[in-house]
Amino acid sequence: MVKKTLVAIAALAVIAILAAFSVAPEVEVGKTVPAFSLKGIDGKTYSIADLKGKVVVLEWTNPNCPFVQRVYKSGIMTDVQKKYADKVVWLTVNSTHPEHQDHETADDLAKTYKDWNATFATMLLDPDGKVGQMFDAKTTPHMFVIDKDGKLVYAGGIDDDARGNKSEKTNYVDQALSSVLEGKAVATSTSRPYGCSVKYSP
Amino acid sequence: MVEIRDQMDCTYQMNKSVEYIGTCIHPAMFTKSMKLLNLIFLLTVTSVAALGQTVDGKQITHAELLTDADDFSRPFTVGIRFVLEPDWYLYWKNPGDSGLPIDVKWDLPKGWMASELRHPVPSKFVYDNLVSYGYKKELVLLATLSPGSEPLEVLNARLDWLVCKESCVRGKADVSLPLKRNVRVDHAQSILAYAQKKIPGSLSDLSLSVNESRIRKAENSWEAEILLAGSGASSVTDFYPEISDEITIEFSSISVDNGILRFRFDRQEPGTDKANIRGLFIAGGKGFEGTIPVQFTSM
DSSP states (O other), X not given: OHHHHHHHHHHHHHHHHHHHHOOOOOOOTTSBOOOXXXXXXXXXXXXXXXXXXXXXXXXXXXXXXXXHHHHHHTSXXXXXXXXXXXXXXXXXXXXXXXXXXXXXXXXXXXXXXXXXXXXXXXXXXXXXXXXXXXXTOOEESEEEEEOTTSBEEEEEOSBSOXXXXXXXXXXHHHHHHHHXXXXXXXXOOBOOOOBEEOOOOO | OOEEEOTTOOEEETTSOHHHHHHHHOGGGSSSOHHHHHHHHIIIIIHHHHTTOEEXXXXXXXXXXXXXXXXXXXOEEEEEEEEEOTTOEEEEEEEESSBOOOEEEEEOOTTOEEOOOBOOOOEEEEETTEEEEEEESEEEEEEEEEOOSSOOSEEEEEEEEEEESSSEEEEEXXXXXXXXXXXXXXXXXXXXXXXXXXXXXXXXGGXXXXXXXXXXXXSSSEEEEEEEESTTGGGEEEEEEOOOSSEEEOGGGOEEETTEEEEEXXXXXXXXXXXXXXXEEEETTEEEEEEEEEETTOO
Protein backbone atom coordinates (compact mmCIF):
# COMPACT_ATOMS: atom_id res chain seq x y z
CA MET A 1 0.00 0.00 0.00
CA VAL A 2 2.79 2.34 1.05
CA LYS A 3 4.71 1.39 -2.08
CA LYS A 4 1.69 2.17 -4.29
CA THR A 5 1.24 5.52 -2.57
CA LEU A 6 4.90 6.39 -3.09
CA VAL A 7 4.66 5.43 -6.76
CA ALA A 8 1.57 7.61 -7.12
CA ILE A 9 3.30 10.55 -5.41
CA ALA A 10 6.36 10.10 -7.62
CA ALA A 11 4.15 9.99 -10.73
CA LEU A 12 2.35 13.16 -9.64
CA ALA A 13 5.70 14.87 -8.99
CA VAL A 14 6.90 13.96 -12.50
CA ILE A 15 3.65 15.31 -13.99
CA ALA A 16 4.02 18.51 -11.95
CA ILE A 17 7.62 18.99 -13.11
CA LEU A 18 6.65 18.36 -16.73
CA ALA A 19 3.75 20.80 -16.40
CA ALA A 20 6.06 23.43 -14.96
CA PHE A 21 8.33 23.22 -17.98
CA SER A 22 5.64 22.88 -20.63
CA VAL A 23 5.18 26.61 -21.06
CA ALA A 24 3.95 27.81 -24.43
CA PRO A 25 6.82 28.45 -26.81
CA GLU A 26 7.61 32.08 -27.39
CA VAL A 27 6.73 33.58 -30.71
CA GLU A 28 9.72 35.35 -32.14
CA VAL A 29 10.45 37.22 -35.35
CA GLY A 30 12.46 34.97 -37.68
CA LYS A 31 11.07 31.74 -36.23
CA THR A 32 8.14 29.53 -37.15
CA VAL A 33 4.92 30.40 -35.38
CA PRO A 34 3.74 27.56 -33.11
CA ALA A 35 0.49 25.81 -34.03
CA PHE A 36 -2.74 27.21 -32.67
CA SER A 37 -6.40 27.22 -33.53
CA LEU A 38 -9.22 29.53 -32.51
CA LYS A 39 -12.91 29.94 -33.23
CA GLY A 40 -13.95 32.84 -35.39
CA ILE A 41 -16.99 35.08 -34.95
CA ASP A 42 -18.48 33.12 -37.86
CA GLY A 43 -18.46 30.00 -35.66
CA LYS A 44 -15.78 28.21 -37.72
CA THR A 45 -12.48 27.02 -36.25
CA TYR A 46 -9.34 28.39 -37.86
CA SER A 47 -5.97 26.67 -37.54
CA ILE A 48 -2.70 28.38 -38.43
CA ALA A 49 -1.44 25.04 -39.82
CA ASP A 50 -4.20 25.13 -42.46
CA LEU A 51 -2.95 28.50 -43.67
CA LYS A 52 0.56 27.35 -44.56
CA GLY A 53 1.46 28.55 -48.03
CA LYS A 54 -0.38 31.83 -47.45
CA VAL A 55 0.81 35.11 -46.00
CA VAL A 56 -1.15 35.75 -42.79
CA VAL A 57 -1.72 38.97 -40.85
CA LEU A 58 -2.80 38.79 -37.23
CA GLU A 59 -4.21 42.03 -35.84
CA TRP A 60 -5.02 42.18 -32.11
CA THR A 61 -8.06 44.36 -31.68
CA ASN A 62 -10.66 45.73 -29.28
CA PRO A 63 -13.31 48.04 -30.75
CA ASN A 64 -13.61 49.99 -27.48
CA CYS A 65 -9.99 51.11 -27.61
CA PRO A 66 -9.63 54.68 -28.94
CA PHE A 67 -6.49 53.73 -30.89
CA VAL A 68 -8.37 50.96 -32.71
CA GLN A 69 -11.24 53.34 -33.39
CA ARG A 70 -8.84 55.93 -34.80
CA VAL A 71 -6.95 53.60 -37.14
CA TYR A 72 -10.23 52.21 -38.49
CA LYS A 73 -12.15 55.47 -38.81
CA SER A 74 -9.21 57.23 -40.44
CA GLY A 75 -8.75 54.36 -42.91
CA ILE A 76 -5.22 53.53 -41.75
CA MET A 77 -6.13 49.92 -41.03
CA THR A 78 -8.83 49.42 -43.63
CA ASP A 79 -6.72 50.81 -46.50
CA VAL A 80 -4.07 48.13 -45.92
CA GLN A 81 -6.73 45.44 -45.45
CA LYS A 82 -8.26 46.38 -48.82
CA LYS A 83 -4.91 46.70 -50.58
CA TYR A 84 -3.96 43.11 -49.73
CA ALA A 85 -7.46 41.59 -49.55
CA ASP A 86 -6.84 39.02 -52.30
CA LYS A 87 -3.17 38.40 -51.48
CA VAL A 88 -3.11 37.62 -47.75
CA VAL A 89 -5.32 36.09 -45.06
CA TRP A 90 -6.05 38.91 -42.63
CA LEU A 91 -7.31 37.74 -39.24
CA THR A 92 -8.16 39.99 -36.34
CA VAL A 93 -7.83 38.50 -32.87
CA ASN A 94 -9.90 39.57 -29.88
CA SER A 95 -8.36 38.48 -26.55
CA THR A 96 -10.72 40.54 -24.39
CA HIS A 97 -11.71 38.60 -21.27
CA PRO A 98 -15.45 37.75 -21.25
CA GLU A 99 -15.90 39.55 -17.92
CA HIS A 100 -14.12 42.73 -18.98
CA GLN A 101 -16.36 45.70 -19.69
CA ASP A 102 -14.94 45.93 -23.23
CA HIS A 103 -16.11 42.41 -24.07
CA GLU A 104 -18.70 42.21 -26.84
CA THR A 105 -20.69 39.41 -28.41
CA ALA A 106 -19.66 38.01 -31.77
CA ASP A 107 -22.69 39.63 -33.41
CA ASP A 108 -21.89 43.06 -31.98
CA LEU A 109 -18.25 42.73 -33.03
CA ALA A 110 -19.25 41.77 -36.55
CA LYS A 111 -21.58 44.76 -36.81
CA THR A 112 -19.05 47.27 -35.47
CA TYR A 113 -16.29 46.25 -37.87
CA LYS A 114 -18.73 46.07 -40.78
CA ASP A 115 -19.75 49.64 -39.99
CA TRP A 116 -16.05 50.54 -40.09
CA ASN A 117 -15.72 48.95 -43.57
CA ALA A 118 -13.25 46.35 -42.35
CA THR A 119 -12.39 43.64 -44.87
CA PHE A 120 -10.58 41.03 -42.78
CA ALA A 121 -11.32 37.32 -43.31
CA THR A 122 -12.70 36.86 -39.83
CA MET A 123 -12.18 37.81 -36.20
CA LEU A 124 -10.74 35.07 -34.02
CA LEU A 125 -11.95 34.87 -30.44
CA ASP A 126 -9.34 34.21 -27.76
CA PRO A 127 -11.34 34.66 -24.55
CA ASP A 128 -8.79 32.93 -22.29
CA GLY A 129 -5.99 35.02 -23.81
CA LYS A 130 -3.73 32.01 -24.39
CA VAL A 131 -2.92 32.81 -28.00
CA GLY A 132 -2.50 36.50 -27.17
CA GLN A 133 -0.02 35.64 -24.45
CA MET A 134 1.75 33.16 -26.70
CA PHE A 135 2.34 36.00 -29.17
CA ASP A 136 3.02 38.43 -26.30
CA ALA A 137 0.36 40.70 -27.79
CA LYS A 138 0.48 43.78 -25.60
CA THR A 139 -1.67 46.40 -27.26
CA THR A 140 -4.66 46.93 -29.48
CA PRO A 141 -3.75 47.21 -32.22
CA HIS A 142 -0.68 44.94 -32.22
CA MET A 143 0.26 43.54 -35.63
CA PHE A 144 1.99 40.31 -36.68
CA VAL A 145 2.86 39.22 -40.23
CA ILE A 146 3.54 35.54 -40.96
CA ASP A 147 5.10 34.46 -44.27
CA LYS A 148 4.09 31.53 -46.50
CA ASP A 149 6.41 29.19 -44.60
CA GLY A 150 4.74 30.00 -41.30
CA LYS A 151 7.61 32.19 -40.11
CA LEU A 152 6.95 35.43 -38.24
CA VAL A 153 8.44 38.29 -40.27
CA TYR A 154 6.97 41.36 -38.55
CA ALA A 155 5.75 42.24 -35.04
CA GLY A 156 4.83 45.71 -33.87
CA GLY A 157 2.62 48.69 -34.55
CA ILE A 158 0.54 49.37 -37.64
CA ASP A 159 2.61 52.52 -38.18
CA ASP A 160 4.93 55.02 -36.50
CA ASP A 161 2.20 57.46 -35.52
CA ALA A 162 0.94 56.61 -32.03
CA ARG A 163 -0.62 60.01 -31.52
CA GLY A 164 -2.25 60.09 -34.93
CA ASN A 165 -1.05 63.54 -35.91
CA LYS A 166 1.87 62.91 -38.27
CA SER A 167 1.42 64.22 -41.77
CA GLU A 168 3.89 61.66 -43.13
CA LYS A 169 3.78 58.29 -41.50
CA THR A 170 5.32 54.91 -42.20
CA ASN A 171 2.88 52.01 -42.34
CA TYR A 172 5.05 49.10 -41.22
CA VAL A 173 2.48 46.44 -42.09
CA ASP A 174 2.10 47.78 -45.63
CA GLN A 175 5.89 47.73 -45.98
CA ALA A 176 6.21 44.24 -44.52
CA LEU A 177 3.47 42.80 -46.76
CA SER A 178 4.89 44.46 -49.84
CA SER A 179 8.31 42.94 -49.13
CA VAL A 180 7.16 39.47 -48.15
CA LEU A 181 4.90 39.14 -51.20
CA GLU A 182 7.84 40.05 -53.42
CA GLY A 183 9.97 37.48 -51.66
CA LYS A 184 12.19 40.16 -50.13
CA ALA A 185 13.40 40.49 -46.57
CA VAL A 186 11.31 42.77 -44.37
CA ALA A 187 13.39 45.85 -43.63
CA THR A 188 11.68 46.83 -40.39
CA SER A 189 10.80 43.54 -38.74
CA THR A 190 9.92 44.95 -35.30
CA SER A 191 8.55 48.22 -34.03
CA ARG A 192 7.14 49.46 -30.78
CA PRO A 193 3.42 48.62 -30.73
CA TYR A 194 1.12 51.30 -29.39
CA GLY A 195 -2.43 51.40 -28.14
CA CYS A 196 -4.55 50.22 -25.21
CA SER A 197 -3.45 47.19 -23.25
CA VAL A 198 -4.97 43.87 -24.30
CA LYS A 199 -7.73 43.20 -21.76
CA TYR A 200 -6.64 39.74 -20.63
CA SER A 201 -8.45 39.91 -17.29
CA PRO A 202 -11.64 41.56 -15.97
CA MET B 1 -23.49 66.61 -10.86
CA VAL B 2 -19.90 65.46 -10.69
CA GLU B 3 -18.00 65.78 -7.46
CA ILE B 4 -14.30 65.32 -7.31
CA ARG B 5 -11.95 65.42 -4.37
CA ASP B 6 -8.24 65.66 -5.10
CA GLN B 7 -5.07 65.13 -3.07
CA MET B 8 -5.17 68.73 -1.90
CA ASP B 9 -8.61 68.02 -0.39
CA CYS B 10 -10.16 70.37 -2.84
CA THR B 11 -13.68 69.47 -3.94
CA TYR B 12 -15.07 70.33 -7.34
CA GLN B 13 -18.73 70.27 -8.25
CA MET B 14 -18.80 70.77 -11.93
CA ASN B 15 -22.34 72.07 -12.37
CA LYS B 16 -22.24 74.42 -9.39
CA SER B 17 -21.45 78.08 -9.72
CA VAL B 18 -18.34 79.11 -11.55
CA GLU B 19 -17.19 80.92 -8.41
CA TYR B 20 -17.16 77.64 -6.53
CA ILE B 21 -15.14 75.95 -9.23
CA GLY B 22 -12.89 78.98 -9.54
CA THR B 23 -11.71 78.69 -5.98
CA CYS B 24 -10.47 75.23 -6.72
CA ILE B 25 -9.73 74.95 -10.38
CA HIS B 26 -8.57 78.31 -11.60
CA PRO B 27 -6.65 79.96 -8.77
CA ALA B 28 -4.73 82.08 -11.20
CA MET B 29 -7.86 83.42 -12.81
CA PHE B 30 -10.11 83.97 -9.86
CA THR B 31 -9.76 87.64 -9.20
CA LYS B 32 -10.87 89.17 -12.46
CA SER B 33 -14.30 89.48 -13.87
CA MET B 34 -16.52 86.47 -13.43
CA LYS B 35 -17.52 86.77 -17.07
CA LEU B 36 -13.96 86.14 -18.15
CA LEU B 37 -13.67 83.32 -15.66
CA ASN B 38 -16.89 81.83 -16.86
CA LEU B 39 -15.74 82.02 -20.46
CA ILE B 40 -12.37 80.47 -19.69
CA PHE B 41 -13.99 77.78 -17.62
CA LEU B 42 -16.34 76.94 -20.44
CA LEU B 43 -13.49 76.89 -22.93
CA THR B 44 -11.29 74.66 -20.82
CA VAL B 45 -13.71 72.34 -19.17
CA THR B 46 -16.50 71.95 -21.65
CA SER B 47 -14.03 71.34 -24.46
CA VAL B 48 -12.89 68.29 -22.50
CA ALA B 49 -16.43 67.02 -22.22
CA ALA B 50 -17.06 67.72 -25.87
CA LEU B 51 -14.13 65.49 -26.82
CA GLY B 52 -15.42 62.36 -25.19
CA GLN B 53 -13.96 62.67 -21.72
CA THR B 54 -17.31 61.95 -20.12
CA VAL B 55 -17.76 58.37 -18.98
CA ASP B 56 -21.12 57.33 -17.52
CA GLY B 57 -22.03 61.00 -17.27
CA LYS B 58 -18.90 61.89 -15.33
CA GLN B 59 -16.06 64.06 -16.47
CA ILE B 60 -13.00 62.01 -15.63
CA THR B 61 -10.21 64.47 -16.35
CA HIS B 62 -9.96 68.16 -15.49
CA ALA B 63 -7.05 70.16 -16.79
CA GLU B 64 -5.78 73.66 -16.05
CA LEU B 65 -2.70 75.83 -16.23
CA LEU B 66 -1.44 77.69 -13.17
CA THR B 67 1.47 79.84 -12.11
CA ASP B 68 2.60 81.62 -8.97
CA ALA B 69 4.66 84.16 -10.91
CA ASP B 70 3.93 87.85 -10.98
CA ASP B 71 6.76 88.99 -13.22
CA PHE B 72 6.23 87.67 -16.72
CA SER B 73 9.19 89.52 -18.21
CA ARG B 74 11.53 86.88 -16.76
CA PRO B 75 11.49 83.07 -17.05
CA PHE B 76 8.65 81.69 -14.92
CA THR B 77 7.22 78.30 -13.97
CA VAL B 78 3.90 77.06 -15.25
CA GLY B 79 2.11 73.98 -13.94
CA ILE B 80 -0.15 71.86 -16.10
CA ARG B 81 -2.47 70.28 -13.61
CA PHE B 82 -4.72 67.29 -14.16
CA VAL B 83 -7.24 66.10 -11.59
CA LEU B 84 -8.66 62.64 -12.20
CA GLU B 85 -11.63 60.65 -11.05
CA PRO B 86 -10.66 57.76 -8.70
CA ASP B 87 -8.75 54.82 -10.27
CA TRP B 88 -8.23 56.54 -13.63
CA TYR B 89 -4.63 57.18 -14.57
CA LEU B 90 -2.57 59.25 -17.00
CA TYR B 91 0.75 58.15 -18.44
CA TRP B 92 4.39 59.08 -17.82
CA LYS B 93 6.70 60.07 -20.70
CA ASN B 94 7.36 56.33 -21.06
CA PRO B 95 3.83 54.91 -20.85
CA GLY B 96 5.12 51.33 -20.61
CA ASP B 97 3.71 48.42 -22.62
CA SER B 98 0.64 50.39 -23.68
CA GLY B 99 -0.80 53.89 -23.39
CA LEU B 100 0.30 57.30 -24.55
CA PRO B 101 2.31 60.11 -22.96
CA ILE B 102 0.70 63.50 -22.42
CA ASP B 103 1.42 65.99 -25.18
CA VAL B 104 1.49 69.73 -24.55
CA LYS B 105 1.62 72.15 -27.46
CA TRP B 106 2.21 75.74 -26.40
CA ASP B 107 0.88 78.59 -28.48
CA LEU B 108 3.66 81.13 -28.01
CA PRO B 109 4.60 84.34 -29.80
CA LYS B 110 7.87 84.46 -31.68
CA GLY B 111 10.81 84.65 -29.31
CA TRP B 112 9.07 82.89 -26.42
CA MET B 113 10.51 79.53 -25.39
CA ALA B 114 9.09 76.62 -23.37
CA SER B 115 11.36 74.17 -21.61
CA GLU B 116 10.90 70.41 -21.77
CA LEU B 117 8.18 69.17 -19.44
CA ARG B 118 9.35 68.11 -16.00
CA HIS B 119 7.46 64.98 -14.95
CA PRO B 120 6.98 63.90 -11.34
CA VAL B 121 8.01 60.38 -10.37
CA PRO B 122 5.29 58.07 -11.71
CA SER B 123 3.77 54.96 -10.19
CA LYS B 124 4.09 51.55 -11.77
CA PHE B 125 0.91 49.60 -12.50
CA VAL B 126 1.07 45.96 -13.56
CA TYR B 127 -1.97 44.23 -15.02
CA ASP B 128 -1.69 40.82 -16.73
CA ASN B 129 2.10 41.15 -16.78
CA LEU B 130 1.74 44.37 -18.82
CA VAL B 131 3.49 47.33 -17.21
CA SER B 132 2.25 50.92 -17.22
CA TYR B 133 3.93 53.98 -15.72
CA GLY B 134 1.58 56.77 -14.77
CA TYR B 135 -0.32 58.87 -12.29
CA LYS B 136 -3.61 58.56 -10.42
CA LYS B 137 -5.65 61.27 -8.65
CA GLU B 138 -3.60 64.33 -9.55
CA LEU B 139 -0.68 65.19 -11.81
CA VAL B 140 1.18 68.47 -12.17
CA LEU B 141 3.69 68.74 -15.00
CA LEU B 142 6.08 71.68 -14.77
CA ALA B 143 7.60 73.81 -17.51
CA THR B 144 9.65 76.99 -17.57
CA LEU B 145 8.54 79.65 -20.01
CA SER B 146 11.09 82.18 -21.18
CA PRO B 147 9.49 85.34 -22.53
CA GLY B 148 10.47 86.97 -25.77
CA SER B 149 10.15 90.58 -26.77
CA GLU B 150 6.52 90.28 -27.87
CA PRO B 151 3.95 90.71 -25.09
CA LEU B 152 1.64 87.83 -24.15
CA GLU B 153 -1.53 88.49 -22.18
CA VAL B 154 -2.98 85.01 -22.18
CA LEU B 155 -0.96 81.81 -22.30
CA ASN B 156 -2.62 79.08 -24.37
CA ALA B 157 -1.78 75.42 -24.68
CA ARG B 158 -3.34 72.40 -26.36
CA LEU B 159 -3.26 69.24 -24.28
CA ASP B 160 -3.60 65.72 -25.65
CA TRP B 161 -3.73 62.68 -23.36
CA LEU B 162 -4.97 59.15 -22.84
CA VAL B 163 -6.64 58.28 -19.55
CA CYS B 164 -7.32 54.67 -18.59
CA LYS B 165 -8.96 52.58 -15.92
CA GLU B 166 -10.44 49.32 -17.17
CA SER B 167 -10.84 50.96 -20.53
CA CYS B 168 -9.14 53.97 -22.08
CA VAL B 169 -10.45 57.35 -23.23
CA ARG B 170 -8.59 59.85 -25.36
CA GLY B 171 -8.77 63.47 -24.20
CA LYS B 172 -7.89 66.82 -25.69
CA ALA B 173 -8.36 70.30 -24.28
CA ASP B 174 -7.34 73.88 -24.95
CA VAL B 175 -6.36 75.55 -21.69
CA SER B 176 -5.60 79.21 -20.99
CA LEU B 177 -3.95 81.25 -18.30
CA PRO B 178 -4.05 85.07 -18.13
CA LEU B 179 -0.52 86.28 -17.38
CA LYS B 180 -1.51 88.72 -14.64
CA ARG B 181 -0.78 89.15 -11.00
CA ASN B 182 -2.61 86.35 -9.23
CA VAL B 183 -4.15 87.31 -5.87
CA ARG B 184 -4.51 83.63 -5.01
CA VAL B 185 -0.82 83.18 -5.46
CA ASP B 186 -0.56 81.21 -2.20
CA HIS B 187 -2.82 78.49 -3.56
CA ALA B 188 -0.86 78.20 -6.82
CA GLN B 189 2.37 78.32 -4.84
CA SER B 190 1.33 75.41 -2.65
CA ILE B 191 0.37 73.29 -5.66
CA LEU B 192 3.59 74.09 -7.53
CA ALA B 193 5.75 73.56 -4.43
CA TYR B 194 4.07 70.21 -3.87
CA ALA B 195 4.65 69.35 -7.54
CA GLN B 196 8.29 70.38 -7.35
CA LYS B 197 8.86 67.95 -4.47
CA LYS B 198 7.74 65.08 -6.70
CA ILE B 199 10.22 65.90 -9.48
CA PRO B 200 13.01 63.27 -9.59
CA GLY B 201 16.37 64.03 -8.04
CA SER B 202 19.78 63.09 -9.41
CA LEU B 203 21.89 60.02 -8.66
CA SER B 204 24.22 62.10 -6.50
CA ASP B 205 21.24 62.96 -4.24
CA LEU B 206 21.09 59.26 -3.42
CA SER B 207 24.87 58.69 -3.38
CA LEU B 208 24.35 56.23 -6.22
CA SER B 209 26.39 55.43 -9.30
CA VAL B 210 26.49 52.76 -11.98
CA ASN B 211 29.54 50.64 -11.31
CA GLU B 212 29.45 48.11 -14.12
CA SER B 213 27.10 47.04 -16.93
CA ARG B 214 27.20 43.37 -17.87
CA ILE B 215 25.42 42.67 -21.13
CA ARG B 216 25.02 39.28 -22.72
CA LYS B 217 23.11 37.81 -25.62
CA ALA B 218 20.53 35.27 -24.51
CA GLU B 219 18.64 32.95 -26.85
CA ASN B 220 15.71 35.25 -27.59
CA SER B 221 16.91 38.61 -26.36
CA TRP B 222 19.67 40.44 -24.54
CA GLU B 223 20.15 40.40 -20.79
CA ALA B 224 21.54 43.23 -18.70
CA GLU B 225 23.00 43.05 -15.23
CA ILE B 226 23.82 46.51 -13.86
CA LEU B 227 25.92 46.67 -10.74
CA LEU B 228 25.07 49.74 -8.66
CA ALA B 229 27.56 51.36 -6.31
CA GLY B 230 27.47 53.91 -3.52
CA SER B 231 25.72 54.06 -0.18
CA GLY B 232 22.32 54.39 -1.88
CA ALA B 233 22.73 51.23 -3.98
CA SER B 234 21.08 48.90 -1.47
CA SER B 235 18.00 51.12 -1.17
CA VAL B 236 17.12 50.95 -4.88
CA THR B 237 14.02 48.82 -5.41
CA ASP B 238 13.12 49.45 -9.07
CA PHE B 239 14.10 51.17 -12.30
CA TYR B 240 11.68 52.99 -14.60
CA PRO B 241 13.35 53.36 -18.02
CA GLU B 242 12.64 56.15 -20.46
CA ILE B 243 11.86 55.27 -24.06
CA SER B 244 15.06 54.54 -25.96
CA ASP B 245 15.68 54.66 -29.70
CA GLU B 246 18.42 52.08 -29.30
CA ILE B 247 16.83 49.31 -27.27
CA THR B 248 13.39 48.02 -26.29
CA ILE B 249 13.31 46.95 -22.66
CA GLU B 250 10.93 44.21 -21.55
CA PHE B 251 9.45 46.20 -18.68
CA SER B 252 8.07 43.17 -16.85
CA SER B 253 11.59 41.71 -16.63
CA ILE B 254 13.04 44.63 -14.62
CA SER B 255 14.13 43.71 -11.11
CA VAL B 256 16.53 45.09 -8.54
CA ASP B 257 18.03 42.91 -5.86
CA ASN B 258 20.90 43.77 -3.51
CA GLY B 259 22.17 46.61 -5.66
CA ILE B 260 21.95 44.68 -8.95
CA LEU B 261 19.52 45.82 -11.62
CA ARG B 262 18.49 43.15 -14.14
CA PHE B 263 16.34 43.31 -17.25
CA ARG B 264 15.93 41.82 -20.72
CA PHE B 265 15.86 43.89 -23.89
CA ASP B 266 15.98 43.80 -27.68
CA ARG B 267 18.25 46.00 -29.73
CA GLN B 268 16.61 48.40 -32.15
CA GLU B 269 19.69 49.17 -34.19
CA PRO B 270 22.00 46.20 -34.50
CA GLY B 271 24.69 48.44 -35.98
CA THR B 272 25.19 50.35 -32.75
CA ASP B 273 27.43 48.71 -30.18
CA LYS B 274 26.71 51.21 -27.41
CA ALA B 275 23.58 52.63 -25.84
CA ASN B 276 22.68 54.94 -23.00
CA ILE B 277 19.65 53.91 -21.01
CA ARG B 278 18.04 56.82 -19.19
CA GLY B 279 15.56 56.31 -16.43
CA LEU B 280 14.57 56.66 -12.79
CA PHE B 281 16.10 54.64 -10.00
CA ILE B 282 13.37 54.19 -7.39
CA ALA B 283 14.32 54.24 -3.71
CA GLY B 284 12.18 54.98 -0.68
CA GLY B 285 9.23 56.03 -2.83
CA LYS B 286 11.32 58.67 -4.62
CA GLY B 287 12.93 58.70 -8.06
CA PHE B 288 16.47 59.63 -9.08
CA GLU B 289 17.36 60.27 -12.71
CA GLY B 290 20.38 58.60 -14.18
CA THR B 291 21.91 57.11 -17.30
CA ILE B 292 23.25 53.59 -17.70
CA PRO B 293 25.92 53.24 -20.38
CA VAL B 294 25.95 49.79 -21.97
CA GLN B 295 28.27 48.15 -24.48
CA PHE B 296 26.86 45.22 -26.43
CA THR B 297 30.18 43.58 -27.14
CA SER B 298 31.14 43.22 -23.48
CA MET B 299 30.12 40.32 -21.25
